[in-house]
Amino acid sequence: MEKFEDRYRQAQMQKYECLLFDLDDTLYPLSSGIAKECRKNIEDYMVEKLGIDKSKIDDLCNLLYKNYGTTMAGLRAIGYDFDYDKYHSFVHGRLPYENIKPDPVLRSILLSLPYRKIIFTNADKIHAAKSLSRLGLEDCFEGIICFETLNPIHKNTVSDDEDDVEFVGSSSSTNTSTTTSSSSYEIFDIVGHFANSNPISALPKTPVVCKPQEQAIERALKMANVNPQRTMFFDDSVRNIQAGKRVGLHTVLVGTSQRVKGADYALESIHNIREALPELWEVELKSEVVYSGQVAVETSVTA
Template sequence: MVERLRDQRLDPCMDFAEFILSTSLTKLTSSYPPKSPEWEVENRNQFQQISMGKYDCLLFDLDDTLYPLSSGLAEQVKKNIQEYMLQKLGIPPAKVPELCFSLYTTYGTTMAGLKAIGYDFHCDDFHGFVHGRLPYDILKPDAILKGILLSLPIRKIVFTNSDKVHASRVLQRLGLEDCFERVISFETLNSSNEVGSEYTPSSTGIFYYYEYIRRPYSDIVLPRTPIVCKPFQDAFEKVFNMADIDPQRTLFFDDSLRNLQTGKSLGFHTVMVGTSIRATGVDHVLESVHNIKEAFPELWEANEKLESVECSRKVSIETSVIA
């Protein structure tokens, strides 16, 4: 010890405790490793096993998942979509409700369906009209959900068919804008090239689709949409690649059964939010997203074990240094 004090150009009479405090933990651990290499290997293995729990990512839908359907925002969205179909696309009023619902069912979103059957419009214009007039003030900050999300030190990502402006406004109103690693939105999945000038609307799509509505079990071949969106597999595969997600180790939260069933077929552990009734393709149900901790206590238990191992390791290192 005296030699080390000389090397450090310190006063040999310096109190030993002061010397310990004046030296960084990094230097101490490198100078004084634990006495037992076997202990180090065993501890490292235990640390890795705990840190690699069953799940390493939580993937959330946005609308009617991070806030309840009872908020009324979804009804306002549907109203605005139908207004757009009337005012901007000139669709006859008597046809709007049925067409709106049918396109949503067939193509994942009404907008994707409108593009598929030949209506020519800009996606930004559609989103601006539909979401730009929403009463966002009906959404209130959700301190409970924020606390739940921030208490989990694993990846959390939003995956929505909505545009980025809408997603940002919703998260800000809920007070959750700092709770997620990233938001995967309409723009993330759809480049301007995919939905813009290179896309040529079908001149016969509208006719064929109305025939399909009239004879849904016929052999009519429907036109494809240029829009990438849930619940279709290509949207999920894009998310896997761009966010480096392992579906086998991901909990996927959504209020849409179709979205969850696709996710389940691709390996997700699925959680349907807003119901107590479990359907095919759904692993878990939550009446409210607030019930995450009760439904998945292992997420917190794994973190507590990890903290315990880290604390134990630190104490052991400090003990061996003093010894």
């Protein structure tokens, strides 16, 4: 009898316990145009609210995104201070959400997956809620880990989990209600920094916690109370996927069928999950078969 119980428990132990999903350009396609409009709104914010010369926007945005994960995190790192909620309202508030269409096929796939399912996005909670509502997926996830989850307060210093490096131009630890002119702060010239073939200073760190920082992923896993070795992470960003792999996650790159270093799987579309990852459903069949066998044994012994 003990032998059958051991086999039953072993079969019941799922390889995965949680599926962690990015949102933008992962649960809906890049072709929606949301990312393009979001980039435009960020550029407009930098010009209209932070007073940055329009001619410098392209180079600045590219460097901030490349080195800090998000343009917002980069802006805070180099010395700009602003209200987070107002930033998100400006950047996301004017997005064409009508471009995100209901996805009953994806909804059916998600509901059939026998695991905990959690959204993990760098976006703010309002954007996440609107996007999921447009997709018709708002009830498919246990919870959402978003910007506010990882950044509960407005910081002017690097996270306590990192080296204690003072944030450039810090003046207050509270979230200001009005946008502060960039002239009030010492702005780090990141464009000049990379133009110098032998820069003498290090890049300032950001107080914003976001992907692809390993710290952000580890914090999300801790909040969700999941084991990275039993968690599968879906994201459209190669950097995020590679960071996830470094902290022990099983990784799925979404948006291309070309698997890159750090990605265990690559999906052209999130809709390809069932074909590419049939193992996610096999646990149900395996459990049913072993369970029915155990019942038969117990019944015969009882008789």
